Amino acid sequence: MQKSECHRGVQLRNRVTDNCDQKTSSSAQIKHRTTVQQRRSSSSTSSPESARKLHPRPSDKLNPKTINPFGEQSRAPSAFAAIYSKGGVPCRLVHGSVKHRLQWECPPEELPFDPLLITLAEGLRETKHPYTFVSKEGFRELLLVTGALEKAVPLLPRLIPVLKAALVHLDDEVFERGLNALVQLSVIVGPSLNDHLKHLLTSLSRRLRDKKFKEPITTALQKLEQHGGNGSLTIIKSKIPTYCSIYC
Numbered sequence: 001m002q003k004s005e006c007h008r009g010v011q012l013r014n015r016v017t018d019n020c021d022q023k024t025s026s027s028a029q030i031k032h033r034t035t036v037q038q039r040r041s042s043s044s045t046s047s048p049e050s051a052r053k054l055h056p057r058p059s060d061k062l063n064p065k066t067i068n069p070f071g072e073q074s075r076a077p078s079a080f081a082a083i084y085s086k087g088g089v090p091c092r093l094v095h096g097s098v099k100h101r102l103q104w105e106c107p108p109e110e111l112p113f114d115p116l117l118i119t120l121a122e123g124l125r126e127t128k129h130p131y132t133f134v135s136k137e138g139f140r141e142l143l144l145v146t147g148a149l150e151k152a153v154p155l156l157p158r159l160i161p162v163l164k165a166a167l168v169h170l171d172d173e174v175f176e177r178g179l180n181a182l183v184q185l186s187v188i189v190g191p192s193l194n195d196h197l198k199h200l201l202t203s204l205s206r207r208l209r210d211k212k213f214k215e216p217i218t219t220a221l222q223k224l225e226q227h228g229g230n231g232s233l234t235i236i237k238s239k240i241p242t243y244c245s246i247y248c
Helices: 002-046 048-054 058-062 079-085 113-125 131-143 148-167 172-207 211-228 230-239
Strands: 091-094 101-104
Touching: 079 113, 079 131, 091 131, 101 131, 113 131, 113 148, 113 172, 131 148, 131 172, 148 172, 172 211, 172 230, 211 230
Parallel strands: none
Antiparallel strands: 091 101
8 A cells, every 4th residue: 555655746746847847938038039039129219210210300201212213223225215215315514604505526417317306306305414415505506407307308207206295294394495406496397397287286285284385385386386387387376266367
């Protein structure tokens, strides 16, 4: 009887010991996980980025995060900007104390209009410096060279859609550059522009609803009539019935 009780006592002590060992092991594992989590939490909150999120500096409100223009997510350059950066436009901007000017690599009259004039017209849709100045001034100066009429007229079928793209642009400054370029082209090619005029007048008619453009558009229409001859008036009136001829 004593032996049996002794044997049961040994078994009981073994069970208690096993349970203690299991509890000790489980407690150690929980303690280890807690320590790791605390270290991770401490590491994340101690970083400058996390601290900035938890306690934003006053300067963060004044200087919001911007996209790095040289980063991978920056927008690809426009066609004109890419051509200009590779030297495809043979002129450069010269900064003056009062006004800027273009410096051509060779006399403009020696340059082929195809495709340079079309490239400059495409640049009218640019909204960043120096492309805005180079495109509008380059287009104007190229049309002033001797023999511009003979060089520009064959390009009209390709040039008109490009000018139209500037005239329908949502940016007001782009529209103004397109409008000025259209008048400059009209001065040079004259009645040759009439066959293409109808493709541009719809855009001008829409912009006439904006009071700030009423005067410059009316002036441009008058120039188109003046240089386009009698045939231009009929075309203008067909698209803009409210237009009054300069000869009335």
